[in-house]
Amino acid sequence: MNSINFYIVDVFAETKYTGNQLAVFTNAANLTSEQMQLIAKEINYSETTFLTSPQQTSGGYNVRIFTPEQELPFAGHPTLGTAYIIQREIIKHPVTKILLNLKVGQIPVTVNYIDASVECMWMKQKEPTFHQILDVETIAEVLKIPPDEIDGRFPIQEVSTGVPFIIVPLKTLESLKRIKVNQDKYFEIISTTDAKCILVFCPETYHSNNQLNVRVFCDYLGIPEDPATGSANGCLAGYLVEYSYFGKQKISIRVEQGYEIKRPSLLLLEAEKKDTAIEVYVGGKAIMVARGEFV
Structure with missing residues (x-):
């Protein structure tokens, strides 16, 4: 396995070391599902996400979400945290909306800024x-x-x-x-x-x-x-x-x-x-x- 970059973010947090921890891997195209699951278990956060390509598909970014035990079709703090990393490390300039292609379907994340820095993000979830x-x-x-x-x-x-x-x-x-x-x-x-x-x-x-x-x-x-x-x-x-x-x-x-x-x-x-x-x-x-x- 080649080296793969990751970021750790605290999501739904008001300050560092609060909220929910998330690890985001941004160059995971060559990882198998089994490797992703092993990494998620090693990280042992509630969820770990894997961006399988820095390029968009159907206008969105392909993302997979794993708990320490299994893959999930959708989860909230991984959606927001991954969108945050995509904006900051992949797109690298302010955009108002980021689409994530998840197992559950495409989820839009709206990004609000203060002085070009991300201030808050919103995801529209599927109808309950x-x-x-x-x-x-x-x-x-x-x-x-x-x-x-x-x-x-x-x-x-x-x-x-x-x-x-x-x-x-x-x-x-x-x-x-x-x-x-x-x-x-x-x-x-x-x-x-x-x-x-x-x-x-x-x-x-x-x-x-x-x-x-x-x-x-x-x-x-x-x-x-x-x-x-x-x-x-x-x-x-x-x-x-x-x-x-x-x-x-x-x-x-x-x-x-x-x-x-x-x-x-x-x-x-x-x-x-x-x-x-x-x-x-x-x-x-x-x-x-x-x-x-x-x-």
Whole structure:
């Protein structure tokens, strides 16, 4: 294997060493799928991405996403982080939109600048779809919390914008902080669902200028808890609009995640229901941390 360049970025981060870590390999054309998987396991971040060509195909850049355990058709922080590296290291001049060709399809990323430096990026996710509704008592057992701490006004449901997640509404931050996943019950429940990861949220937050606090658990993918999950929060945005969680079918909110594992993250969610369709956008910042090469 020839040496391959990589970059490390913190995504959905306000400062370095927060948010979700991502490794981006920019000259991965000669890597096999098996080599990509081995590298992702060696890096051992939630996800690692591989740009398979610096040239565009159908107007977009071909990108593959791997967790330590398997390839994914879509993931949020890898989409934004890879777009950030493409703009900074491949394109090298301001552009307003970058298209990524992922397994799930082509995902557009809009780039906002301050003085020619990337300030924030937004990805438009696939339209959310709503699937199986799950039992309160069963999920309470998985999370090791009493059933009455789950907000019964809203369903526990599988939602997908490309990758499905089980969305669980809680009443309080104290309940969310106490969660300890019961591994046996977790693997039992996901054997019956398309979704293999669980997003839990509540309306109480660490910071008053944020609207929701979120935790995401993905042991099936080799990620016990994820510090910032763009794909899951896209599903959450669709859910919030579908069920008028804030009393309306349009939202523009700030979501905090990762505080319980000391990787505080900030995700920006915008969504609106138009007729029967829901448009979902997830935004945030990316910060360069390191660069190097695999040899």
